[in-house]
Amino acid sequence: METRPFCLFFLFFLITTLILHASGASSSGSAFGAATPAGSEEQLFVLQNHFANIIEGSKDAVVFITTTNKTKTKPDDLENEDDLILRNPILKEWFKPSNIPITGELLENESQHSFGSGFIYNKDGYILTNNHVIKNAATVTVTLINKKEYKARIIGTDSQADIGILKIDVPNLPFLKLGDSDREKPGHWVLAMGSPYIYTQTITCGIISATGI
Numbered sequence: 011m012e013t014r015p016f017c018l019f020f021l022f023f024l025i026t027t028l029i030l031h032a033s034g035a036s037s038s039g040s041a042f043g044a045a046t047p048a049g050s051e052e053q054l055f056v057l058q059n060h061f062a063n064i065i066e067g068s069k070d071a072v073v074f075i076t077t078t079n080k081t082k083t084k085p086d087d088l089e090n091e092d093d094l095i096l097r098n099p100i101l102k103e104w105f106k107p108s109n110i111p112i113t114g115e116l117l118e119n120e121s122q123h124s125f126g127s128g129f130i131y132n133k134d135g136y137i138l139t140n141n142h143v144i145k146n147a148a149t150v151t152v153t154l155i156n157k158k159e160y161k162a163r164i165i166g167t168d169s170q171a172d173i174g175i176l177k178i179d180v181p182n183l184p185f186l187k188l189g190d191s192d193r194e195k196p197g198h199w200v201l202a203m204g205s206p207y208i209y210t211q212t213i214t215c216g217i218i219s220a221t222g223i
Contacts, residue, residue, distance in 0.1 A: 057199075064201055065213055070155050070184040071130040072203045074210045075139055075162075075176070077147035079122045127204035128152075128176065130185040137176040138188075141167045144174045152178050155211065194218055 126143030130136070137152060144150055150162040165175040195218065202214045 061201060061215060065203065068129075068186055068201075068203060069211055071186045072155070072211065073128050073130060073137060074153040074205045075126045075128055075137075075143055076151045076153070077124050077126075077144055078149045079124070079146050125205065125208050127210075128174075129203075130183050131188055133181070133183050133185050135178040135180045135183055136165070137162065137178065139174045139176060141169050141172045141174045144176065145169070150176060152176065153210075154180075154183075191221070194221060196220055 124143065124147075126139060128137045128139030128143070131138050144164055144167065147164070150164060151159050152162045153159050160178040160180060162176040162178045165177050167174045198218045200216060200218055202216070204212060206212055
């Protein structure tokens with residue numbers, strides 16, 4: 011989807027802070043302003059605007075994904091609550107055994123939900139996401155930026171690469187072109203857009219730390 015989103019946000023905040031500090035220092039004639047190469051402030055502002063333009067041009071193709079999975083739970087696989095209480099002196103002091111027998115029957119189906127994100131890479135509704143987002147899903151729902159929801163079909167998955175392909179039957183969708191990862195190098199800037207902790211349309215930035223892994 012974890013502290014990474016916050017770390018990357020801090021990085022962007024730090025860049026912005028340096029921009030503002032450099033601007034103020036330059037106008038006040040401080041040592042920081044004197045040591046700053048000519049034009050570096052403008053370059054930082056250009057980088058910031060590039061980020062904003064990329065986000066504005068990409069956000070419509072980023073989607074929120076919800077999956078459901080029906081599961082059955084066997085009580086024998088669970089720990090007897092009375093045994094748990096008796097083994098813990100604090101619980102034993104405050105709680106009494108329930109005296110509810112536990113059988114070996116399967117409990118009623120329960121729906122488990124998971125969430126993730128992806129992006130549309132084809133105008134006909136093909137979506138790239140992670141395999142772990144849609145693994146074992148009984149249903150998959152895709153929410154677009156306009157809050158409209160669509161049922162999605164799983165086209166294929168690759169557990170080793172952690173990639174999944176979905177399809178929604180909606181024509182003429184905004185989409186992003188796939189890039190060439192072979193052209194990227196450690197240190198290149200990257201932007202990530204997604205839905206960590208169900209917060210949709212979240213943006214973070216950072217650099218590529220390694221390639222060829």
